[in-house]
Amino acid sequence: MSYTDQTLYAIYQSGVRFVDDMNKTDIFFEEGKVEVPTPTSGDASAIFAGWYDRTTGKLITDPSTYTVEGKGALFEALWKQLAIEDVTVLYYDRTKLPTNTQIGIGFSYTNTGNVNLTGLKATLSSESEYVRMLKGELQLGRLSAGLSSTNNSRFATKSKQAVRGEANTFRFIVSDSAPAGTVLPFTLTITNDKGDSWTHAFELTVR
CATH class of the missing domain: 2.60.40.10 (Immunoglobulins)
Structure with a gap:
């Protein structure tokens, strides 16, 4: 009986990712310049509060102050509503x-x-x-x-x-x-x- 190697390999890509569940957007920047998105909502009751990385606890409220640290990050949009x-x-x-x-x-x-x-x-x-x-x-x-x-x-x-x-x-x-x-x-x-x-x-x- 022949044996088939079914080992799964994960491919890691370094970069910064911005996920906004409200607007259904997922933006990824590879190594290099990162432009922090500024999301808007058609719902007047939704107030954007910043981007948050749960792993590091970093909160971005001013896009101009963000610099990439390490190999990357995953930020989610925070909405007060x-x-x-x-x-x-x-x-x-x-x-x-x-x-x-x-x-x-x-x-x-x-x-x-x-x-x-x-x-x-x-x-x-x-x-x-x-x-x-x-x-x-x-x-x-x-x-x-x-x-x-x-x-x-x-x-x-x-x-x-x-x-x-x-x-x-x-x-x-x-x-x-x-x-x-x-x-x-x-x-x-x-x-x-x-x-x-x-x-x-x-x-x-x-x-």
């Missing part, structure tokens, strides 16, 4: 808000990027003359990449969470001078401790 999802009016129909009554609002949100977000804070504002904000700022803390939470969840989870309870909710009052059917515009903004922000606009209606 957050989705504000369900905005929930507690106890009332969002199309039939009462006047002269304290109203609470909660929301759910997800870290859809691949970077942990820290120092998160939410603010609610309205340009309507009929809205008086009682509590327009909430502290949210930290949210790891790929996890979801709400304005008052004790723990973040991999699956989307429903808004429950009155703790740590926005509070406002609609003036009794607001005509029935008045549409009230609101803007919910979440910021992190790096100065990045994500906004979600929505409307509520006076009954």
